[in-house]
Amino acid sequence: MKRVLAMLLILMFAGACLAEATVAPTVEAAVTPTVTPTVTPTPEPTPEPGRLQGIRIGIDPGHQAEGNSAKEAVAPGSKQKKAKVSSGTSGVSTGIPEYITVLEISFKLRDALLAEGAEVVMTRETHDVDISNQERAKLLNEAGCDLALRIHCDGVDSRSVSGIGLFVNESFPISEESRRAAEALLPRMVEATGAKERSVVDSDSYTGNNWSEVPCILVECGFMSNPEEDELLNTPEYQQKLAEGMVEGICDYFGR
Ligand SMILES: [Zn+2]
Structure with missing residues (x-):
């Protein structure tokens, strides 16, 4: 029984490591190449030019x-x-x-x-x-x-x-x-x-x-x-x- 628990713990730990190891790069990989070239950079919101500019x-x-x-x-x-x-x-x-x-x-x-x-x-x-x-x-x-x-x-x-x-x-x-x-x-x-x-x-x-x-x-x-x-x-x-x-x-x- 103890051995099974120990194995489970090792597996969970390995799973967590695996999760970290796999998730981190995929997120970066997914975001970096797709977002940057396709999305046009949002311009800074400029205030509506008022009707009384220059007055x-x-x-x-x-x-x-x-x-x-x-x-x-x-x-x-x-x-x-x-x-x-x-x-x-x-x-x-x-x-x-x-x-x-x-x-x-x-x-x-x-x-x-x-x-x-x-x-x-x-x-x-x-x-x-x-x-x-x-x-x-x-x-x-x-x-x-x-x-x-x-x-x-x-x-x-x-x-x-x-x-x-x-x-x-x-x-x-x-x-x-x-x-x-x-x-x-x-x-x-x-x-x-x-x-x-x-x-x-x-x-x-x-x-x-x-x-x-x-x-x-x-x-x-x-x-x-x-x-x-x-x-x-x-x-x-x-x-x-x-x-x-x-x-x-x-x-x-x-x-x-
Ligand atoms: Zn007065």
């Missing part, structure tokens, strides 16, 4: 943690002066200040633009800055942006007013192009969000628009004085819709 977009998230009431000229050569940065509005329902909401929207816009291959320049990425509206415009001019978007939310005395409105200046070299861009953005933003469509307004009263040398739009994404819209403006889902609507409008404007 540089400036984003100015409105306001900052602390407003700056020192004055600056509202337009080049103008004697009229306005506060460097106002403190902005805040949510009637959420209590969230505008400077926080608009930076969140701006980050989503930035990411959506980058995903389309655009270059993005931002005037601020934190709240604790002190950059005047004039300085923000100059920063985006110097960066050679093809289009500048100033991201804001609105606030009025009435709680019933809502919707998206875009503002462009009316008597500057870039006014016509700015209006053309705004008219491309507004319907796309409304389509993406389901918000009430207001209008594209011509006004020379915005410092940041007037100092811009590139097409520039002040985007009022909605009213924080309207409780429902205030709540929406502060959800990531609605912020994403706003960003995607803007991207579609930007693609339309550049014919992409």
